[in-house]
Amino acid sequence: MSRPAGRPSADGGFVKEIPPKDAEFSDWYTAVVLKAELADYAPVRGCIVVRPYGYTIWELMQQGLDRRFKATGHTNAYFPLFIPQGFFAREAEHVEGFAPEIAWVTRGGGAELTEPLGVRPTSETIVGHMYARWIRSYRDLPVLINLWNNVVRWEKATRPFLRTMEFLWQEGHTAHRTEEEAEAEARQMLDVYRDFAERDLAIPVLAGRKPESEKFPGAAHSYTIEALMPDGQALQSGTSHNLGQNFARAFGIKFLDSDNAEKYAYTTSWGVSWRLLGGLIMVHGDDRGLALPPRVAPFQVVIVPILSGKERDAVLEEARALARRLAAAGVRARLDDRTEVTPGYKFNDWEMRGVPLRVELGPRDLARRQAVLVPRAGAKDTAALERIEAAVSEALEAYGTQLFHRAKRYLDEHIVPASTMAELVEAIAGRRGFVRVRWCGAATCEAALRQASGASPRVIVDEAADGACLACGAPGTQVVYYARAY
Numbered sequence: 054m055s056r057p058a059g060r061p062s063a064d065g066g067f068v069k070e071i072p073p074k075d076a077e078f079s080d081w082y083t084a085v086v087l088k089a090e091l092a093d094y095a096p097v098r099g100c101i102v103v104r105p106y107g108y109t110i111w112e113l114m115q116q117g118l119d120r121r122f123k124a125t126g127h128t129n130a131y132f133p134l135f136i137p138q139g140f141f142a143r144e145a146e147h148v149e150g151f152a153p154e155i156a157w158v159t160r161g162g163g164a165e166l167t168e169p170l171g172v173r174p175t176s177e178t179i180v181g182h183m184y185a186r187w188i189r190s191y192r193d194l195p196v197l198i199n200l201w202n203n204v205v206r207w208e209k210a211t212r213p214f215l216r217t218m219e220f221l222w223q224e225g226h227t228a229h230r231t232e233e234e235a236e237a238e239a240r241q242m243l244d245v246y247r248d249f250a251e252r253d254l255a256i257p258v259l260a261g262r263k264p265e266s267e268k269f270p271g272a273a274h275s276y277t278i279e280a281l282m283p284d285g286q287a288l289q290s291g292t293s294h295n296l297g298q299n300f301a302r303a304f305g306i307k308f309l310d311s312d313n314a315e316k317y318a319y320t321t322s323w324g325v326s327w328r329l330l331g332g333l334i335m336v337h338g339d340d341r342g343l344a345l346p347p348r349v350a351p352f353q354v355v356i357v358p359i360l361s362g363k364e365r366d367a368v369l370e371e372a373r374a375l376a377r378r379l380a381a382a383g384v385r386a387r388l389d390d391r392t393e394v395t396p397g398y399k400f401n402d403w404e405m406r407g408v409p410l411r412v413e414l415g416p417r418d419l420a421r422r423q424a425v426l427v428p429r430a431g432a433k434d435t436a437a438l439e440r441i442e443a444a445v446s447e448a449l450e451a452y453g454t455q456l457f458h459r460a461k462r463y464l465d466e467h468i469v470p471a472s473t474m475a476e477l478v479e480a481i482a483g484r485r486g487f488v489r490v491r492w493c494g495a496a497t498c499e500a501a502l503r504q505a506s507g508a509s510p511r512v513i514v515d516e517a518a519d520g521a522c523l524a525c526g527a528p529g530t531q532v533v534y535y536a537r538a539y
């Protein structure tokens with residue numbers, strides 16, 4: 054069989070262009086991002102251009118999150134990109150944490166600015182300023198606002214989606230009357246993030262509190278969801294912060310309570326970014342490319358008609374009808390009726406792009422009033438055309454569940470208990486995943502564990518410590534998971 058020059062072969066061309074995931078993980082990641090046309094490098098170092106296919110995944114992620122934010126009482130608003138320099142200095146820990154990463158605008162309209170403007174790295178300061186104007190009475194509380202925007206952090210090393218100088222995210226900012234309410238809000242949003250990661254992205258996470266040394270600059274408590282990547286490194290996937298009264302005091306967010314006393318509000322902030330898209334690529338992809346959970350797949354189903362012989366027109370017509378029926382049933386279906394490439398080429402192309410389910414329809418299928426259903430990298434099955442909507446929906450559900458269980462099994466198998474410092478060091482050096490460590494809670498012990506292992510304490514989980522602190526031998530009071538991290 055002859056093949057036009059420059060076209061990949063039906064069976065191997067795609068795979069050859071993507072390095073093996075296990076052996077060359079970092080190159081594999083970049084190849085998948087570029088080849089699946091999720092993003093491309095921008096002419097500005099550290100920035101990426103998100104291409105339509107990648108942006109559609111991000112939009113679906115946004116929708117899944119936004120629905121949950123609204124269901125928990127939040128509304129969206131917009132705040133400006135530029136923040137006056139003076140705002141950053143008001144919260145001491147906050148400025149210290151963010152100062153090295155802020156980009157400054159010092160000139161505009163051809164003239165020096167009297168006060169430089171920071172390009173927002175996060176919006177706590179400007180939100181604090183505005184909340185101080187809006188909140189007067191306990192009746193104004195709570196304020197529950199979410200922002201979808203871009204932020205800039207001047208990073209040295211960058212990787213598409215995982216760490217970029219400019220990135221898209223959401224940042225929630227709330228103000229409350231009591232400490233208990235703020236704490237409940239911070240924990241609620243952590244649950245929202247976990248639910249989203251596990252249900253929509255099929256990524257299992259460890260959820261819990263950040264140790265003091267890792268909390269958000271200016272927070273009283275920070276909470277986090279942490280996912281495990283196939284190279285044994287943790288990916289911080291979402292954080293939620295109880296800011297106590299720190300920002301309220303710095304920005305004067307005060308209210309008159311029902312007892313006529315003027316009090317400072319309690320605030321929270323919480324965010325996830327397109328970094329989750331990077332996690333999605335790493336967790337589910339394989340040597341053939343991207344693999345997408347159905348809830349965030351731009352095309353959940355691709356229909357590939359096998360167009361040969363005299364039945365060709367009838368097959369194409371039925372394939373079009375299938376696409377219409379699936380769309381009407383709320384399935385994101387794409388008909389691939391290209392004639393310049395073979396069905397084999399199409400199979401590989403869509404597999405590389407991570408489409409969860411392929412529906413094949415050929416002359417013999419048509420005669421039997423059936424279609425062939427093939428989950429990505431899975432086994433073929435047939436379904437009667439009469440019940441194609443139901444069959445497709447069941448297959449998608451099963452595929453999403455399978456992705457989650459595979460990732461969950463990986464996570465469970467890569468949680469390594471350590472009973473001695475040496476075991477911690479060895480497990481981290483071997484990149485074996487999350488290392489479960491018992492800790493007495495002392496900052497000196499945390500520093501010692503960090504120094505010995507070269508890993509950071511990712512998350513303190515709600516589990517009883519069943520033994521002594523690895524650093525000092527005193528009774529352990531907390532369980533902390535250590536890992537190298539992105």
Ligand SMILES: [Zn+2]
Nearest residue numbers: 493498522525
């Ligand atoms: Zn200790």
